[in-house]
Amino acid sequence: MKSITSLLLFVPLLSAADQVAVTYHRDIAPIVYQNCTSCHRDGESAPFPLTNYEEVSRKARTIDRVVSDRYMPPWHANTEVTKFLDVRRLEPEQISLISRWIEAGKPEGDPADAPALPTFTPGWQLGEPDLVVKMAAPYEVPAEGPDIYRNFVLPLDLPEDKWVKAIELRPSARSVVHHSLYFLDDSGTARKLDGKDGKPGFNGMSFRQSGALGGYVPGVSPRKLPGDLARPLPKGSDLVLSTHFHPSGKPELEQTTVGIYLTDTPPSRKLEELQIPPGFGRSAGIDIPAGEKNFTIKDSYKLPVDVEAFSVSGHAHYLCETMRMTATHPDGSTQILLDIPDWDLDWQDTYFFAEPVVLRAGTVVEAVISYDNSTDNPENPHNPPVRVKWGRESTDEMGSITLVGVALDAADDQRLNLSNKAQRVKIFAQLGKELSSTGVLERLPSIVKNLDKNGDGSLQESELPQRMRTALLLRLDEDEDKTLNPSEIESLKDWLESMKANREA
């Protein structure tokens, strides 16, 4: 009986397929143009184009494999529990159409049936930007070695204040750019530092950022902020790209181009980025034992005012497995804002909600992030596994989920902003804990004495540990003589003490 029913079920399908054979032009081209070509075309992130019959049929077998296991199109958020815009996912029918087309011998069909290839602005996903700036010279990323953090100044020379709707970043060597953050500097300090060591850019974060404009991670699709929302870009500011490179095995030259989409009108409400846990997880005390299969961090934030949220994005490295952000409303009901069941470092999208999500004051937003530091995790950069702590190298770990939104009522802007700042104090609490547990502060005099090889009471650049040289000099060398004199060493002590005090406060 059972086999008869399933036979009956298949009859209409089979006959439909027999009557109309699947062809490239009528059936496959629409799927590919709508779901693949935005990345699979010349000059884009994907390694080969998919824009015509020859290109698609040549790759047909691999395409069949990657669409069936949902590796392509790349998309990692669960769309059953949260509705997003610009979802990149094929319907099951589309996947089976591709398989049937290949089984039928990849018939081309009649070109007259084909949809027109969508028109993409060459290069830019959001159309021609209002302002295009490019790194003055390429920066060389070596084949091997540790990750590199480097800042590049792009002078904007804007004569008047503007507001930023979107930024699209086009790296020239996508394979080595792990991420890039956009900062503003209105003091001219970054310009002075740029190129000082003979190479484009500079190391360390020694300039005071006068603003931040978000960032780029691989796989992100740029999108303009909704409504009248925009981030301030005051006149006279320089854009500083803070780029993290991960060497790829061959030397690469990176010369980033940035497209900026502007508006002249200030927004009615101030955008807030609620990062949980703050500091990309710096406050969460990430310390994962070697071999640990299920290490979890958790943090939450109670909204002080009504909030309207637009987008959500996660950040972590190789060991991360899953991420979830849940809102518990004041009435006790819950709503999942982001669920990533299979985290992938290479696809750290910003997910825009299909409709802005309104979260009332008192809603608790919780982030839970899990890691697998065992050999079961094929992404584990260490074999055998090693203990992994929070850190900036991509082989260290991070973990946070950022919810972007505004106070529903513009009158609450400031309250939301202050409470978000207060949330970040947790980072200092963690730093203080780590400092006192390692006893650095207590050991500082003897550490300085050990480093001071010539015994002159100052620390010359050559006496500083290579690892910390740039960071310490940039932060503490006030008179820029490449030496930490006794008063500058004293300010190191103050700095460490202030962090410890922050923890106790």
Ligand code: HEC
């Ligand atoms: C958001 C950009 C993007 C979209 C959309 C996209 N791809 Fe890709 N695709 C990439 C990138 C980048 C790579 C290379 C990196 C990788 O393999 O992960 C890739 C790799 C591939 C590969 C090679 C995989 C392998 O194992 O060698 C195939 C085949 C492929 N894509 C097919 C498709 C098809 C078919 C679609 C549409 C249904 C699609 N892609 C949509 C960006 C994209």
